[in-house]
Structure formats: C-alpha cells, structure tokens
Amino acid sequence: MLPSIPVFGDIISPERALEQVDPALKKRLADVALNTAKSNGASYADVRIGRYLQQYVFTREKQVQNIVNAESYGVGVRVLANGTWGFSATSDVSDKGIAKAAQEAVAIAKANSKLQKEPVRLAPVKGYGEVSWKTPIEKNAFEVPINEKADLLLAANAKAMENGASFVNSALFQINEQKYFASTDGSYIDQDIHRIWPNFTVTAVDKASGKFRTREALSAPMGMGWEYMVPKAGEKIKGPEGTGLMGYRYAYDMLEDAALAAKQAKEKLTAKSVAAGKYDLILDPNHLGLTIHESVGHPLELDRVLGYEANYAGTSFATLDKWKSKKFKYGSDKVHIFADKTQKGSLGLVGWDDEGVKTKQWDLIKDGILVNYQAIRDQAHIIGEKESHGCCYADNWSSVQFQRMPNVSLAPGKQKMNVDQLISGVDKGIYIAGRGSYSIDQQRYNFQFGGTVFYEISKGKIVGMLEDVAYQSNTQEFWNSCAGSCDESDYRLFGSFFDGKGQPSQVSAVSHGSAHTRFNGVNVINTARKI
Amino acid sequence: MAIYTREQAEALLKKALAYSKADECEVTLSGYNGGNIRYARNEVSTSGAEENVSMSVESRFGKRSGVATINEFDDASLEKVIRRAEEIARIAPESPEYVPMLGPQKYITTKAHFDSTAKIDPAYRAEAAAKSIKAAADKGLTAAGFLEHSTSFMSRLNSKGLFAYHPSTVVDFSVTMRTDDGTGSGYVTQDFSDVSKLDTGAASQIAASKAVNSRNAKALEPGKYTVILEPAASIDLLRNMFNNMDQRNAEEGRSFLSKPGGKTKLGEKLVDERITVYSDPAHPEIPSAPFAGDGRPREKTTWIEKGVIKNLYNSRFWAEKTGAKSVPNPGGVVMEGGNQTLEEMIKNTKRGILVTRLWYIRSVDPQTLLYTGLTRDGTFYIENGKIQYPVKNFRFNESPIIMLNNLEALGRPQRINGNLVPPMKIRDFTFTSLSDAV
Numbered sequence: 030m031l032p033s034i035p036v037f038g039d040i041i042s043p044e045r046a047l048e049q050v051d052p053a054l055k056k057r058l059a060d061v062a063l064n065t066a067k068s069n070g071a072s073y074a075d076v077r078i079g080r081y082l083q084q085y086v087f088t089r090e091k092q093v094q095n096i097v098n099a100e101s102y103g104v105g106v107r108v109l110a111n112g113t114w115g116f117s118a119t120s121d122v123s124d125k126g127i128a129k130a131a132q133e134a135v136a137i138a139k140a141n142s143k144l145q146k147e148p149v150r151l152a153p154v155k156g157y158g159e160v161s162w163k164t165p166i167e168k169n170a171f172e173v174p175i176n177e178k179a180d181l182l183l184a185a186n187a188k189a190m191e192n193g194a195s196f197v198n199s200a201l202f203q204i205n206e207q208k209y210f211a212s213t214d215g216s217y218i219d220q221d222i223h224r225i226w227p228n229f230t231v232t233a234v235d236k237a238s239g240k241f242r243t244r245e246a247l248s249a250p251m252g253m254g255w256e257y258m259v260p261k262a263g264e265k266i267k268g269p270e271g272t273g274l275m276g277y278r279y280a281y282d283m284l285e286d287a288a289l290a291a292k293q294a295k296e297k298l299t300a301k302s303v304a305a306g307k308y309d310l311i312l313d314p315n316h317l318g319l320t321i322h323e324s325v326g327h328p329l330e331l332d333r334v335l336g337y338e339a340n341y342a343g344t345s346f347a348t349l350d351k352w353k354s355k356k357f358k359y360g361s362d363k364v365h366i367f368a369d370k371t372q373k374g375s376l377g378l379v380g381w382d383d384e385g386v387k388t389k390q391w392d393l394i395k396d397g398i399l400v401n402y403q404a405i406r407d408q409a410h411i412i413g414e415k416e417s418h419g420c421c422y423a424d425n426w427s428s429v430q431f432q433r434m435p436n437v438s439l440a441p442g443k444q445k446m447n448v449d450q451l452i453s454g455v456d457k458g459i460y461i462a463g464r465g466s467y468s469i470d471q472q473r474y475n476f477q478f479g480g481t482v483f484y485e486i487s488k489g490k491i492v493g494m495l496e497d498v499a500y501q502s503n504t505q506e507f508w509n510s511c512a513g514s515c516d517e518s519d520y521r522l523f524g525s526f527f528d529g530k531g532q533p534s535q536v537s538a539v540s541h542g543s544a545h546t547r548f549n550g551v552n553v554i555n556t557a558r559k560i
Numbered sequence: 561m562a563i564y565t566r567e568q569a570e571a572l573l574k575k576a577l578a579y580s581k582a583d584e585c586e587v588t589l590s591g592y593n594g595g596n597i598r599y600a601r602n603e604v605s606t607s608g609a610e611e612n613v614s615m616s617v618e619s620r621f622g623k624r625s626g627v628a629t630i631n632e633f634d635d636a637s638l639e640k641v642i643r644r645a646e647e648i649a650r651i652a653p654e655s656p657e658y659v660p661m662l663g664p665q666k667y668i669t670t671k672a673h674f675d676s677t678a679k680i681d682p683a684y685r686a687e688a689a690a691k692s693i694k695a696a697a698d699k700g701l702t703a704a705g706f707l708e709h710s711t712s713f714m715s716r717l718n719s720k721g722l723f724a725y726h727p728s729t730v731v732d733f734s735v736t737m738r739t740d741d742g743t744g745s746g747y748v749t750q751d752f753s754d755v756s757k758l759d760t761g762a763a764s765q766i767a768a769s770k771a772v773n774s775r776n777a778k779a780l781e782p783g784k785y786t787v788i789l790e791p792a793a794s795i796d797l798l799r800n801m802f803n804n805m806d807q808r809n810a811e812e813g814r815s816f817l818s819k820p821g822g823k824t825k826l827g828e829k830l831v832d833e834r835i836t837v838y839s840d841p842a843h844p845e846i847p848s849a850p851f852a853g854d855g856r857p858r859e860k861t862t863w864i865e866k867g868v869i870k871n872l873y874n875s876r877f878w879a880e881k882t883g884a885k886s887v888p889n890p891g892g893v894v895m896e897g898g899n900q901t902l903e904e905m906i907k908n909t910k911r912g913i914l915v916t917r918l919w920y921i922r923s924v925d926p927q928t929l930l931y932t933g934l935t936r937d938g939t940f941y942i943e944n945g946k947i948q949y950p951v952k953n954f955r956f957n958e959s960p961i962i963m964l965n966n967l968e969a970l971g972r973p974q975r976i977n978g979n980l981v982p983p984m985k986i987r988d989f990t991f992t993s994l995s996d997a998v
Contacts, residue, residue, distance in 0.1 A: 092656050116608060120631070137607065140682075144604050179653075196812060222985035234813035239820035241813055241927060260987075337600040340736040340747075346996070348742075429606055468920040468955075470934045475955055475995035477932050479924060499924060499932070501955065501993050530708040532598050554992060558928040560816065560830075560961040 045428075049207060050080060050102075052219045056159070059211035062122050064108045065131035067213060071108035071115075071138070073151065074131070075212035075384060077557050078104050078122065079426035082205040084171060088182045089198045089252040090190065096175060103426040106131045110138035112148025114407075118427040126482060144473040151410035152417045154386050156215020157309035162380025164223040166254030170203045173255050181258065182227075185287040191229045192291035195241070198228035199287075202250070202526060204538070208383070216385040224376055224538055225257055226250030226526045227283050233294035242496075244290040245481040247274070247315050248281045250524035252378040257281055266519060267311070269448050271491035272484055274462055276314065278521045281372050293482050293494075300494035301485070305555045309458035309486070310500060310514075310548045311451055316461050316480050317439070318523020319540035324504040325359075325366055326437040326541070328473035329393050330530075331402040331412065341532050343471025346400060346504065352412070357399040360508030365440040366394040367435060368403055370419055375540035376524045377420075377436040384430060386419035393437065397509070405432045431531060438522075438542035447501040448545045451515055458486035459498060464523075466499065479500045479556070497557040519544035562591040562611040563678075563711055566725045572615075572633060573717035579642040582619035582649060584661045586718035587642075589615050593678075594710030597685040602693050603701055609686060623658035626650070657877040662855045663720040670726070672847035674754040677729035678711040685709075688733070691761035696737050699768050707737030709755065713763075714723050716855060722856055725789035726849040731755045731979070735764050736937055737771040738998075745998050746770025747917050747937035749792050751977060753847055770916060770938035777950040777998075780941065784988040786912035786968065787907055788942070791976040793915040797931060799977075800921070801960040802837075802893060804929065805863065807872035807884060816929040816961060817872065831964035833867040839890030845975055848891025856888040863893065867964075897970040897982025905971050905985055907945040912985070914940040914947060918956070929959045934995050953998075954991035963989065 066074035085097040104127050105118040115138025117130040182199040189197040206222040227248050234241040251257050260282035268274025273289055275282070287404045312320065327333065328345040336344055351357035360366075370377045370388035381387055384406055392400050404412055405421040424432035452460065463481030470476070483495040502510075524540040564572070569589050591613035598606045614768045616629045619642065626648025631639040688953050696703035709731040716724045734749035748767040752758050801816075810817035810824040815827045817825045840860040850858050853877060862870045871887050879886035906914065916938030924930040935953045944947065963986050971983035 056625075114606075118608075118610075120612070140686075141604050141607065146603060165712055196814065232814050234818075236813060236822060237820060239813065239818055241818070243926075290945075299648065335601070336607060336702060336704060337737070339600060339702075339738060339745075340734060343997070344738075417946060427610065429608070456627060466922045466924045466932065468922045468932045468934070470953065470955075470995040470997035471919055471936055474997050475934065475953075475993060477924075477955060477957075479932035479995075497925075503996070533596060533708065554957070556924045556957065558925065558930050558959055558962065560928045560959055 052209065055219065056211070056217050058104070058122065058124070059217065060125055060266065061127045062104065062131045063211060063213050065128040066108045066135055069132055069135040071110045071135050073109040073213050075210065076104060076106050077383060077423065077426055078209040080207040081425055082171065084202045084203045085251040086175065086178050086182060088179065088186060090186055090196065091183065093179045098244060101425060104130060105423065105426045105429070107429060108134045108136045108138055109149055110135045111142035113138045113142035113145045114149060115141065116429040129408050144353040149407050150410050151406045152212055152415065154406065154417065156216060157385070158215065159217045161219040163221040164252055164378065167256040168254045169223065170225050170255040171205055181283065185283045188284045188287040189291040192288045193233065193295045194291035195233045196232040197287070198227055202226040209417050210381065210383065210385050212385045214385060218385060220380055220382045222379055223254050224250060224252050225254065227258060227281060227289070229287060229296045231287065231290040233291070233298055235298045238405065240298055242294050244294040244297065245510050246290065247286055247463055248283065249315065249522050250279065251289055251374050251378055251522065252376045253279065253374050258283070260285070266521065268462070269460055269491050272460070278523055297495050297496055300496040302557050303483070303495045303498045303553060303555050305553060307550045309455045309461045310551050311455065311458060311486065312546055313462035313547065314502065314521045314543045315463050315523050317543045317546055319467050320478055320544065321366070321439055321465060321541045322525055322539070323436055323469045324473060324476055324507065325393065326434045326539070328504065329402050330432055330434060331404045331408045332432045334402060342495060342530055346472045346474050352399050352402065355398065357466040358396045358397050358509060359399045359505060360397040361511045362397050363511050363513045364394055364397045364508050366437060367392050367440060368418065368435045368437050370435045372436050372438070372540065372542065375436045375522055376526070376538035377540055382419040382421045383423050384417070384421040386417045388419040388422065391418060392464055403432060403435060408432065422537050424537060428535050433530065433537045435530065435538045435543070438539045439514065439546065441517045441520040441544040442517065446515045447519060448515055451545055451547055452486055452491065453489040455486045455547065456488055459495060460484040460491060461498070462506065474503050476504065497555045498553060499556050500551045500553050502551055507548060507551065510549045510551060512549050513542040514546040517544070562593040562613045562716070563713055563727070564589065564591060569715035569725055570723060573715060576617065576642060577717055577719060579639045580619065580719060582621055582646050584620040584719050586618045586716060587615060588714065588716045590712065590714045591872065592710060592712045594708065595680065595682070595685060595708065596708040597689045598706045598986050599689050600695060600704040602697055604689055607682070614638065615641060617641050617645040617841065619649045621649050623654040624649050625655060626652055638766060645665055657661050659876045659880060661720045662722050664722055665851065665855060665857050667724060667850040667857050668842055668859060670842045670850050671845045672726070672728035672753055673699045675754055677706040677709060677731050677753065677755040680709045680731065680755060688760040689962065692735050692764040695761055695768050696765035699772060701736050701737040701739060701768055701771050703735055703764070707731070707760065708731045714849065722855055724851050724855060726851065728849070729753055731758055733758060733760055733763060735767050737767045739771055739775055741775070743998055744771045744775035744827065745937045746774060761868060774938050774950040777952045779952045779992045779994055780993045782954060782993050784908065784990055786987045787989040788909065788912055789984050789986060790902065790915045791914055791974045791983060793918045795976045795979060795981055796918060796921045796958045797963065798895065798981060800931060801929060802863070806874050807874040810872055811882065816927065824872065826872055828869060829867045830869055830965040831864065831867045834967060834970060835864055835867050835964050836896040837864040837893055839864045839893045841891055843894060846892040846894070846978055846980055848978065852888030854888070856886065858888055858891065861887065861890060888910045892978040894980040895973060895982060897973040900969065900971045902971055902983045905969060905983055906947060908969070909942045909945060909985065912942045913951060914942055924957060929961055930957060931959065932957045934997070953995040955993045955995055956990055957992045958990045
C-alpha cells in the first residue's frame, strides 16, 4: 500500500533540524510518564518522546516547485492496565502534559478492558538501561544546504531534457527520527535514525501521435545519509547487455540515471507491443523488491493473518494451519526469504524497535517452506516464540505502535552467476526493471505487476524493448516457478518509503534485497487499449 | 480549543497580519477536533482522540515567497511566525509561476457543519462499535470496523483583503464481516456530514447479509461481463478520472484528455450521453468548502454534460498563461443518475455480476486511463432478475472511459466518500483473471 506523501508537523527552518534534545531531559520526562502510569494502576508502560524531521524538495524541469521543512515533536504513552492496552499522546512536552497523557492512557485502558476477552500477554524483554544508537551515516543530509540539493535535482532535470525528455519531475525526501523510548522494563533508548530517497519521473511525448510514456528513476530509498547521493564506481552494477541499464548499490548516480531515463522514455514510444502469453521472466532487484513486498512481506504479517486488518488492508492466505504443517511449499527450493531490521543501508535498520526490543534477523521461508511470521511482543506467544521479532513501529509520537513489516529479502544464489549468464539460459522471456503498476488482492493470492522498462529475451539474448507488459500470477504458483538468482555480487536493496497500513493509516519505510532472479512460465498480458 | 468561530478566527488573523512588513502576506488558521474507534475480532482494538490547531503564514517580497507555521498564538508567537516567514521569503528563489494574492472574494454559503457530529464523544463511539459488533455476533460473524469523525474549520485573511471561513463536520464508517469458515465476507461503508443519518447497526446488517450470502462462491470464467457496480465499487475509478482532468497536463500532452499537436478533448463527447457530472459546494447531501485551497471561489460547475467534457480545472498561473477561464478543482462531485433502486436494477438484469467493492486499484496506462484491481467482499451472479449465487473474486483491467461508454443503466445516486454517485450497470466490463481471495 502506497498512500500519498504525508507531511506531519510544523514548518521549521533548515538550521533547526540540526538541533537535538538533551537525553538527560528526555529521561526525566520519560520517568514522569512511567511513574504516573504506574501510580495510576498500569502494570506496564512505555513512552516515546519523538522528534520527527522531514525535508522534501520538489522540482520540475528548470524550477524548484516546493521545499518542505517540517518538525513534529511530542510524546506518546502506552500502558497496560487490567490486561488491556491504552494509548494517549500530546504535543505538550511538559511534566504536566506528559502526566495528563499517562493518566488518560490508563483511563482508556481501564474503560476498554470491559470489552477485552483475554488479557494481553507480553513476551519478556530485557531492560537495557541507558543506551543509544545511530544510523551509521557518513554525512547527515540535513547538514547539506538546500540550494545544493535543489541544484542537484535541477542538474538531473537538465540531463533528462538534454537527452530528449519532454518533461521531468524530480524530488528528494529526507527523514530524521530522533526517538527516545523508555519502559517500565528498565530501558532508556535514545536513537537517531536517517533515511533518504532521490526520485524522478521522466516523460516523453510524441506530439504528432499524441502518445506519451514515462520512465521512473532506478534509485532506491535507503537508510543512509548524503553519501548515497555521491556516485561511486564501485557501487555500480552493470545491467544486461543491450539495455544500457545500471544498478546502484550503496551510492546512486542521479545524473547518469536521468540521462538514460530520457533515452529510454523516448524509446518506449516506438517499442514493440508485447504478445500476450507465457514467458520466463528475469526480474531486476529494483523491480523484484516490490513483488517481494506485496506477495511475501504483507501476507506474513501476523496481525493480518489473525484478522486485525480485515476491514482495510485485508487478511492473508498464509494461515496458521499452513505454517503449523511445516510442509507448506510457499516457493521452490531456491526460495530463501529472511526478515531483518539489521541490514546495512536498509530502511528498516534500527538498534531497537518501538517497544524496546533489540533487532535481529530471522527466516520466513527456508528452502521454499513457510517457517515463520513477523510478530511483536503481544503476538509472540501465538506462534510459540519466546521473544518478539523486534518489528514494532509507530510513524509518529502521536500514533500507537503496532506490528510493521521489517526488511524482507530474498537471499542471493550460492553459485557464481551474473545477469548475462542468467539471461543466457532463457529461450523466450522478458527482462523487467524498475517499479510500475502493482496490485494484489486482500489475501495476497492474485497479483498483477508492471515495471518501468521491459526487454524481450530470445534465445538467451536481449533483442529489443517491449511495451504494454504486465504479469499476472498467484503468489504460491509464482514463487514455486522461481528458478534461481544471481550471486551475492549482484545483490542490492529496493525500498518502499511510504508503505501504508492500519486505520487511521500509518506509513513506514522498508527495504527488500535481492539479486536478479528468474521465474519460469509466467502469464504476461498486453495492457494496450484504445479510448 | 481547536474550533474557532468566524469572529474568533478573524480577530486572531487580523492580529497576526498586523505584524506583517512584507509586500503580500496571507495568514491561514485551521483547526481539527476528532476521534476514532477501531475494532477487529469482535473486540475494540484501538480508540483515540486528537485535537490540534495551527496557523500558517505566507509572506512575499516580489516573486519570492516564504512559509512558516506555528501552534501557539500569544502576541510574541504571532510576531515570531510572521518574521520567520519573511526571513524565508527574502532568501527564497523567485518563482517563475508567481501570481499575486487574490483580493476580496464573494463566496456562496454552504452548510457543512452539524452540531450532531461535533458532539460525538467516546460513549457514542463505543456504542456505535457495539451495535456493529452485535450485528456480527448475532449471525455468528466476525467484524472488523472503523469509525472516524471530525469537526474542522479553515479560515484565511490576506493583505489584499481576502477573508474566508468554513467550518465542517464529517463521520466515516466502514465494517467488514467475515464468516468463521473463511468462505464469506461482506462490506459496507457510509459517510455523512450529519451523524444523525448514520445507524451503524442498520448499516452493519448490509455487511452481515453480504458475508452470509457470499459463502462458498462458485468460479466463473474470466472475460467480459455485464456488471452492476455499487457506488463503493465505482467511486475509486471515477475519482481517478476526475483527478486527471487538469488542463495543464492535458495541454502538455500527458493526459487521457490530450490530443496530437498539443490539443485537448475539451468540448468533445467522450462518454455516453447519459453521463452528466457537476460539483456544487452547496449541495445539501455533500456540502463542501465554497473556496479552493488557493482561495478561488468554488461555484456550481459542470464537468461532463451529456457525455461532453465541459470544463478542465487549472491553476491560476496556467489560466493566466493560456488565457483560459480560471477553474478551481472541485470538492465532491455529483454524477446524475436515475430513479431505480439497486434492487430494481438487479430485477432488470438478465445476466450480470453485482460488485460490492473494488480494491487495490492502480494505474496501468495513464494514456488510456487503464486501471487494474480486484472485486472484494460481496460479488454475486445475477440471472433473470435475481441474485443466483456468490462468485469468486475477479481481477479487472478496465478504463473508466471505456466503462462509461458501455453504460446500460444508472440508478439513484448515493453519497460515497463525499461524492454522490449512482449504482451503474455496465456491459463488457473486463475481468482478466480469478482470485482465490475471500
């Protein structure tokens, strides 16, 4: 789920984004919340003092359209009273404001406990004392002057226009979450989390025919600082022969990608329309990430499986009986999918989650068999786990934390293999790169995905560009058609910066790693229409 | 206090504006007071309330503009936010799309604020959820639902003399009910400005009967079918069409309304002649703000008349640049319909499929406005004027333009997400595959 771009909080000056709140003050305020909650009858309490900073820059062609600098600062208090959750939040970050929120949280818990059938059971977690964690960035993107950022976007726009684009829209998103978590388990965790996402859409218009086509950036949103924006030869992975494509690992080259995007958008105007039928697909990591997200990440969220999201995001085909059988073939033997909140450069990377659980890595699908879900403290007992997976998240101090998708990634192949070698084995296929149209049903069986560029593969070689391509499949059928991936040297991250879930909807950011991967005999449709 | 009266808002805005030293200054005060309750597995899962009010200031020196916001309103804070916006404006680049701020405007009066909705409290929310859960439990079903309500206002004053004020209320309710064997699911959604029109118990009965009746669906071959789309099913496709009726995109050649040579389809017949769509902020069923986000007055505007595209919306900059009429985008829209009820439409159908809801709708080709998505929570086969049996969900690939050309009949319009939309009977709706999802 990808909602429109949210902006929280008040507009501030860029310099103010560099200020930090003193941890000693936060500890004192956190203790006010915890002590008030306990004295009002809470058996457990946690408090999040959060400062959420956003800086967004939007441009088109030669002009800056908008710059957003926003800050949101406040406190959320969550408690367990009478075995029931209660939550209250306030922007009044004073002793009085925090105490009032804590009292309200306890009052809500007690009121709702009348409707509770079974008391909440929390998996135990160790108290970590006073600790801190910071995204391992080389350069804080908020320290880079806004003009420099606008100039980079305008330079990318110019590259696109020089190479034949009719229009180009570009944007840079930067997030800094300064989160202080404390709980009655004895943790005081101060975290400083950074994320960045450069993005553009290039449009080519053929005025004579009235046809237009777009090509999206092949960047990924990352849990990194400004260093992601500085091109590095060692972080580039050459795409398949005959495409000119380039993959980017831990550093992006926006100008290079914009120039190629314009050429490809133009080429799409006259590309051959695909003949519908069965094809072997070779999927680029910057495309496959979204397929992993929708068809593996979401169905294995335990709250969906249990029915908590039934009214909005939906439930899941991956029911508990399938997991309990220990035989459910989610995919072929080549499919090893793991979850983590620890991967370098990823959007999910943090030291502790939003209920004070130290983050880790665990398997979801091993040798094609469904082996686990994503669970937090109050769910762990349902799947027989002794501890939470550490994937609890709230998108703001004012939002209640709940189970959110960790990074979910497909392990690369163990045998040495590059993308040209992977393509060489395909007789009739399609190579797909980048994100396009994506849609999946509410139990995650049936999906249809497009991409941003498509190439025809014939007898082991790329032979030309295709258009009007989308593939339709069923999750289990699709992953069972997986015939293998390139090796670790081809592995990189894709990301979703604004994944939506819950009512009221909350966003979260999550990465999905993979190498180029082959899927055999997938149903491809032609999407061309006339109106 | 988050909700200001007209007089309170104007007084505070005047006080703030008095600190301005910029060439132009516009101060906007908006407030929100709302709450929600969420339930799943027939229990309340979360419930909360939120209140906030904030002031936003835009200051301009020549073509340079700066924006600052604040949520404290003592004299010192007001002066601080005005100074801050001025500082940002001084260092901002000149905007090539600058247009001067609007002077005084005349706005029509709309009644969008209802005390009934403004008075919703936690006890009302709990009772509303309890009624819905009871409707589920009585039939052995499991409910997951959400009710959200808000009271809000927006007011604006600028140095050219423009003043605007609009208060509104809204309540949104939706519930999905599922059978315990996992083979049936039903959905209902309703929204109102006046909560006295909402009965969550009665609405929930619709979801309950759809859940019970959708058990053990049969599979039909994908293909082209006559469908009856309930308003909750068609609204997202229609909204995607309305959201793409921007003049600039059409003239730039990147819209379904573009034509070769930089021309547009404005004035051309694009859909069936029974399709007429207009917006009217004063419509009693879907009242909305009488002004757009940039302060332009919103008046009754016809967008499609008897199938012909009559108006495209634009920015003030684009209207001036191209010499076109300045047309702000609408709030909610009204699609005219007929007098038939949904039941009568079903009765008049020889063969077809009734669709309750469409889900995960995404653009496939913006050129043809082709979208894909799936049916969900109540899909039924109709034959000889009667619902015969539930059918498995389908994936569709369809364009609202093609759909509105294949029109068979329109029913009586209903409010849906702030719009009025009739149930529609459409022939040759394209289903491309089956889904196992319930």
